[in-house]
Amino acid sequence: MAKVLVLYHSTYGHIEAMAEAVAEGARSAGATVDIRRVPETVPEELARKSGYKLDQKAPLAKVEDLPGYDAIIVGAGTRFGRMPSQMAAFWDRAGGLWATGALNGKVGGAFASTATQHGGNEMTLMSIIHNLMHFGLTIVGLDYGYQGQMGVDEIRGGAPYGATTVTDGDGSRMPSKAELDGARYQGRRIAEVAGKLAVRTPEYAG
Template identity: 40%
Template sequence: MNNTTTAEAVTAPYALILYYSRNGQTATMASQIARGVARVDGIDARIRAVPPVSPDTEASAPAVPDEGAPWCSKADLAGCAGLAIGSPTRFGNMAAPLKYFLDSTGDLWLSGAMAGKPAGAFTSTGSLHGGQETTLTSMMLPLLHHGMVICGLPYTEQALATTTTGGTPYGPSHWAGTDAQKPLSDDEKALCQAFGQRLATLALKLR
């Protein structure tokens, strides 16, 4: 029997899974991470995306996306108990749309709104050695500047030792193939879910 009241449901802590996805692979990883969060009682998963960066001076993305996760707001970010950020690799770094969004969070940095919360990163690359680890570690830099506590994947996760596709101790990763045709492997799914579960557990402990 569920005894949760409406007020409790509204104020339940949540782990924010924030991503940019070009071909859908990073979005699929976000869904797997949310499954891991769902394993932990007392915390919800909230999936949000960031829009592409407009090539002109006028905003061209719709206010509400036609499909996929809603766009992330500053309130989503400020209110989270834990944060996972995801992006495809762009020359060993995060894609411009995610960085553009993070670059707009100076007010949250100034107020210390994110300090002390756990956070980590996930990525997808076209080639197996296409900069997964440099992308993940570079994505951690703004998280550290916000005073967040970095969450990775420990080697107690067996899939780190058995994976022949993606998966790193710095966070979940996926080898998508040059045409983004490869689905997530079982090991990649397991590591995404383990990461979500670990992030949610830390969020409740640090809250």
């Protein structure tokens, strides 16, 4: 049975909702799943004034816990077409894991959000994926087995690189059923692949 980490940063709650759906999908494949969020780097006073969702229940992640997982699924909103600084800062602290190859062979994936359909969803996914590949993770995206990413009858997130949602400029649009279903599908696929590969060296076994 695979052990999966859903690691996210969510400013207004959209990615938090997607993380829950990713976790549901992974659990449906029999995986043990932890949901963790990276530390917020924006000062609390400014975050409150800006309307950040500060009551998120997921515990804070620790870099030293990463090797204990078979799969790490990373989610974040876009920041000018790339992952936000909060998520980048967390991975920048993981240099020791990179140096020792502690994450080599584990399974990874990405999910994201943007304000508009063309606001950088795919670029943000790829910025996360590029980072994970440097740490040696094998990437699983949102394959076209999930047909809910197809069609133009409604606003739809989703790309072959990972599940996404579109929030609107004021953040008023929460993830749709199709977008949450895509997140569940990707979570399940990643857990399935991780269960088959399950590369965990003895010195880093959790």
